[in-house]
Amino acid sequence: MRPAKFSLIAAAAGVTVFAIALLAGSDYLFFAGYVVLQFIVLATAWNILGGYCGYVNFGTAAFFAIGTYTSVAMHKLGANPGRYLPAHLQYLFPFSVPTLVILSGVVAGIIGLGMGYLTLRLRGVFFAIATLAMAVVLQTLVINWDFVGGARGAYVIRPDAVTIAGFRLGYIQYLFAIMLVLAVASLCVARLIERSRLGYGFATIRDDEMAAEAAGVPTLRLKLIATTISGAFMGMAGAPYPYYIGYVEPSGTFGLQYAVNSIAMPMIGGTNTWAGPLIGAVLLGSLQQIATVTISSAVNLLLVGVLLVAFVIVAPKGILGLVAEWRRAREKP
């Protein structure tokens, strides 16, 4: 399938999802669906570096938080423009959420590039530890940054509804739609990468960097491209979060759940293709939402842990790996 055709189908699927959610008429569906979509974006973004290139990033929460806190900072500037900004810039504020998403993507992308430059000489566990360390450093910075609330956290009061082209949309529905667009975009980008020259380059980095260099692949440059794209999408996923949750504070935003989930989801789905993170995120994300309502919200990470262990033992290549194996077995009687 050509990328353009895939994008059209993905967009159509997105519109369908949104229409079904609207028809169901429950705000809770949007509230829970938002989280699942957010994890589709995070898992897909993680997979671009972790699955395609083989560099395990434990710093998802940090990139997510970069997006979140970019939004908080801009929101704060916009809430009180007379105090912080010169007159000729005030008309720009407050930013709309889509603008914040793009801005957060740029900021997180740049930080991703910088992080890549500093850490990509490391491989394996050393790279993973470096990303973990970066998350701790950023969290410490945010805790001590009073403008965005520091350790106290910050409240973001969101409007009730937005009106787009004369169509009134509840704010949670609006955020859901934004996250849906992001999810579709991230999947399209992931698939585009997979089928392109870049995808082959990423695969060679995952397999054998020395051989990749010998085949003419500029490994450092490709790894920097991967960290930038991956970081940018994680940041974009974090941008609408303050409006979704209403109150953000560092320990929640830098929470373990983001790092663990965005690793577990591609692992469970399968890391070599765009569909893996999608399957993993939908499956695990929905399960978590169901568990939150039916059992307890504390059971979330336990669920992820148990599933991850089970998959590592039973299907180390994820659900897609299992399917591929089963197909191969059927072909060879």
Next chain:
Amino acid sequence: MTAPLLEVKGVGKRFGGFIALEGIDLDVQPGERLGLIGPNGSGKSTLVNCVCGTLHNELGSVRFAGQALDGLPAHKRTHIGLARSFQLPRPFMSLTVAENLRVPLLYTVRRRSLLISSPQELDDRCVELLRHVGLDAKARRPPSDLTQVEMRKLELARAMAAEPKLLIADEAMAGLSHSEIEDIIALLLRLNAQGITIIMIEHIMRAVMSFSQRLAVLVSGRKIADGKPEDVVNNPEVVRAYLGQ
């Protein structure tokens, strides 16, 4: 005599206190078939790594086709026409055999010219290269399905896919049977006939003697002989290095 294609001058490399290479001079003429031999640990692979950019030499300089290579990363050296095969085959395990060849085509050949552009042409080129080494039947298989000799052929095919001016075959024949060695030698001779300069690093003397026009010998990081194969193997210093006194 024309200008050498590869010019190694006074190259030295240490690993901590161990001197792996010391003052190596080596010129390779365009179209030449050079054999590089030496006992285990004599620095052959280190020299290849310094030439190909996998390692960086602390002393001396390497020039290729008139261009200084010092400080140039490995992939850029591949782009200007310097290809190598690895001593232990290092195929890209998650790609198919054909896709393994696609990588240098996409990243090296396409950089030089836009002649190969459509996916169809890429596929054709992969098949052509695979047929050249006799692997066309396994194009869609993963490299893990290949035998040892096929793995070596894939390694050579991948180096050839980059359309190099100079090919360095690092022990492409270790552990292979007689007929398999003949296979690989025939392949290398065919490449040489197409105008590709080849440096063969090998322990198997029969292969080196039948292939090389010139022979260089490394012992303990120093070049102790360089010349016609018949003269070099009778050189007393070489005999001493190989057999002891």
